[in-house]
Amino acid sequence: MPAEHLARFLSAQWGEAVTIAGLKRFHGGSARQTYRFDAIGTSGRREALVLRRDPPSSLIETERLAEYRAIQCFAGSAVPVPEPLFCDQGPESFGSPGFLMREVAGGLAGGLLDPEAYGTHAATVGSQFFTALGRIHAADPAAAGVPAMALADAAPARLAHWRDAFAADQFRPEPVLEDAMAWLAANLPPPPERISIVHGDYRSGNFLHDGNGRLLAILDWEMVHPGDAHEDLAWACDPLWSHFSGLAGGMLPLADAIARWEAASGLTLNPQSWRWWRVFAQVQGLVIWISAAREVIDGRSHDPVLMFAGTIPYRFHTLTLAQTLETL
């Protein structure tokens, strides 16, 4: 329970006694514990804040800092993000490593299975969503503190990352996934024009909008890394995030989404890279869902969000990847 940590930390920060009210833990986002609350000072100062912290057993301090740095990089820019306030890589402030952000008031997120996640504002939100993605890819990676990367490493490094994760978490034969990985290894794309900040999980459901056509904030930067901008674009346009609509992110026709991204990023879609990263997106997804299932099987988690991931998205990507293999 972080309330006592929050009260102690904010009292020191504000220089007055602070009480915590309305503390609520969000459901979902299983990699992090996320709470919203109101901080109220004795002077009457009141702020709505969000805490994202590691589960108490987690030891991924460096990833926490990477997420916070990425949000800091875009705070106040044309890429909307929550306002970052404070990050502590240790347990002193929040009970476990974590960071504070200002709450994005009135923000709504699209649900994976919601067929009308953005209603009549889908195209308007989608235009902002893919423009923001292009702006992320136009930014200097050094400004976000992501490590340097050689152009030629962009694709092999990501493939190796997910191949290692699969090797660690596989618990039964996955012939579709293994065949796709073999194809990816044998058909590497050309190096990107430049190394970009890759958000790593840029998709419908990982941003907030106001319900009236305005994009409010891009969230969940915990998988940020350097790489090929096609990686984010392919993930954002994967059918899993389309709400069964055939639209990119459930919001825009694919050609429009790509046009928005190209205009904002200054990059040009490379068809060879695009084909490769679209297969990669399904491979990445499938490994994530397998890893989620493994957490449950091994008894490390009983979170139904992980059970959901290990069942519905798992079957979705197994099917789409198998069908994709028939076309390669």
Add this chain to the structure above:
Amino acid sequence: MSLPLPALLHAVATALGAEVAPALQLLGQPEAPDANYAGGTAATAALILGIAAAEAANAPAREAAAAAAAQPLVGDAAAGRDARCAALGALLLAGDRRALPLLVGQAQAEYAALGLPPPVPVA
């Protein structure tokens, strides 16, 4: 399924016991931090239970059909999902693409059991 049914049911039961049951004792205390989280946990757990019930009812017939379809290609290895997948995967990696339609069919049947709309290409 990706998650074996016994593991899934055990995890659901644990979630209900560890997260939801304590939250029920907080009814009438809307300021309780974890009540909101437990409500979401209960809702997702209900969805998972629905899938698990359908799986228990339908998986045996689906598995039998997949085994029958694969038997001409992989023989006795067709009986049993893991053995069948391993055998079909070995064929694929050896360049025998006859295994792929069988894997597509298996994936289609497993996805259809969820009762969701089919994937729509983004093209």
